[in-house]
Amino acid sequence: MRQPRTVRALEEFGRVRLSDSFFMRDFLYSEIAAINGFANLPDDPDLAIAAGRRLCEDLLEPLQARFGRISVRSAYRSPEVNGFGNANKLNCATNEKNFAGHIWDRRDAEGRMGATACVIVNRFIPYYERTGDWEALAWWIHDHLPYSDIEFFPKFAAFNLQWRDDPVRSIQSFIPPRRGRLTMPGKPNWSGRHHDAYAAMLAEID
Numbered sequence: 001m002r003q004p005r006t007v008r009a010l011e012e013f014g015r016v017r018l019s020d021s022f023f024m025r026d027f028l029y030s031e032i033a034a035i036n037g038f039a040n041l042p043d044d045p046d047l048a049i050a051a052g053r054r055l056c057e058d059l060l061e062p063l064q065a066r067f068g069r070i071s072v073r074s075a076y077r078s079p080e081v082n083g084f085g086n087a088n089k090l091n092c093a094t095n096e097k098n099f100a101g102h103i104w105d106r107r108d109a110e111g112r113m114g115a116t117a118c119v120i121v122n123r124f125i126p127y128y129e130r131t132g133d134w135e136a137l138a139w140w141i142h143d144h145l146p147y148s149d150i151e152f153f154p155k156f157a158a159f160n161l162q163w164r165d166d167p168v169r170s171i172q173s174f175i176p177p178r179r180g181r182l183t184m185p186g187k188p189n190w191s192g193r194h195h196d197a198y199a200a201m202l203a204e205i206d
Contacts, residue, residue, distance in 0.1 A: 119158065143193055
């Protein structure tokens, strides 16, 4: 498939179904692109679709099945959009760091395919705003989903959720006062189950 260059082609690309609940167009909106007039479209649509399907089928669908509707805050970024965001300090890492991350249509330096979406679990917001306990959701995901990397942010406990070949399974947070790495391979808390960390959260939101 070629990069869409007409309205009809973009309509067809946007209608590509990535999973039961998600279509490609759900992941293409970008404030950076909208304000600056960039076309936020992949150069390699087939790779973007393949990576997006794994993100949706392996991570977003089971997350939504367990917790109800999730909202996509940010997802696919073209190299042009991401590069502009990085150069202008708009909370985008370099293109090289975002290959197989927000840039779905580029493999990373090790040749791994991947895709990232920043999402909000709507049903989790009241619990998080009352307790500040973002770690409960982080540990549930760690115990149940084959993610590669997660980054939590303060507003609504939004988080970047990455699927990637050969997943790392690392979690970090930018939420004060507990900024930093929650877990990663080699940390004592990485292995085993962590039910006690999210039992109260499940009891409240179920």
